[in-house]
Amino acid sequence: MDEQARQLALLMENMLYAFGAAGVDGECCENISHGEFRALHTARHRNNCNMQDIARKAAVTKSGATRIVHRLEDKGLVRRVEDPKDGRSCCVTLTEEGKSLLKRIEDQLTNKMQTILAAMDPAMREVLIIALGAFLQAAQGPAGNMDRRTEGEEAKGEQAQFI
């Protein structure tokens, strides 16, 4: 199993390269950074998304989140609406333009995946999805708590939800 771990680490590294630095960032994005993409994604798929949510999901500090959201606002992709429940908090929501941009990016990513999947054996495809799901599940456990601390405050238990 030691060998498996070594192999997996290597695979992971290459994965990261193929779809991280060179992939998502490099290709899809029409003028938005990866952090901005993460923020957009979070704001879209979480309801009542506030700054902390964004900070957590984009793996930046809360001031980082402020900057990111500010940039997205400047680009007309999101809007800040005051939380009626809590005057300090604010919900970040996507504008129509933001939604359509995010959709474009997600579609592009999906397309890429589809092309790759097409080159694989159908049985292997199915297995891949399942195995990857199980892996992320396992990564959520004690070993996988990869939250980055936000200024001062210790990372609060609230687990990042994969899937």
Add this chain to the structure above:
Amino acid sequence: MDEQARQLALLMENMLYAFGAAGVDGECCENISHGEFRALHTARHRNNCNMQDIARKAAVTKSGATRIVHRLEDKGLVRRVEDPKDGRSCCVTLTEEGKSLLKRIEDQLTNKMQTILAAMDPAMREVLIIALGAFLQAAQGPAGNMDRRTEGEEAKGEQAQFI
């Protein structure tokens, strides 16, 4: 299969999050950035590694590579040796210190993987490795050519070698 692609794209995104921004960068590295790690890794595992190789693998421009290698030199982790075949080119090689640092980081990553793997079903483990390998293999095909262009020059055919 469309649904599979969508799912995979999502999994990938989360993967990226867990091991990219918050993972590798955040945890392993004793004072080196992710780009520096990529460079170190490349210089180690490729023989006769020049600046272009580093630029390609770290997904930066060639001036970016210059900066990265410079930093690594300052930290005493790599050394530039002149290519006897070509006076312009230079091979980047690791110092002993560089090698030991890289090993430490890789071990740490392997450890993390091991912990995650330990939380998985043994059969699933095996399947994961195989499926992931197949996936990266497939990604190398026409769809997977995710090289970033270096200033001006078109990305040359030379495929990035996974695995």
Add this chain to the structure above:
DNA sequence: ATTTATAGTTGACAAAATCAACCAACTATG
């Protein structure tokens, strides 16, 4: 009511990368 915690922002600054212009060494071509 006063203290303390929480949500978010801002100014100053640092890290890392880009771009464009550049030099030096190699390769063809006439």
Add this chain to the structure above:
DNA sequence: CATAGTTGGTTGATTTTGTCAACTATAAAT
């Protein structure tokens, strides 16, 4: 052989992105 063009790499100026620490404002607790 000379000279034009290409390729590998570097550098100065600038941009992008993020941190840190100090701050404001609202909410919760004692």
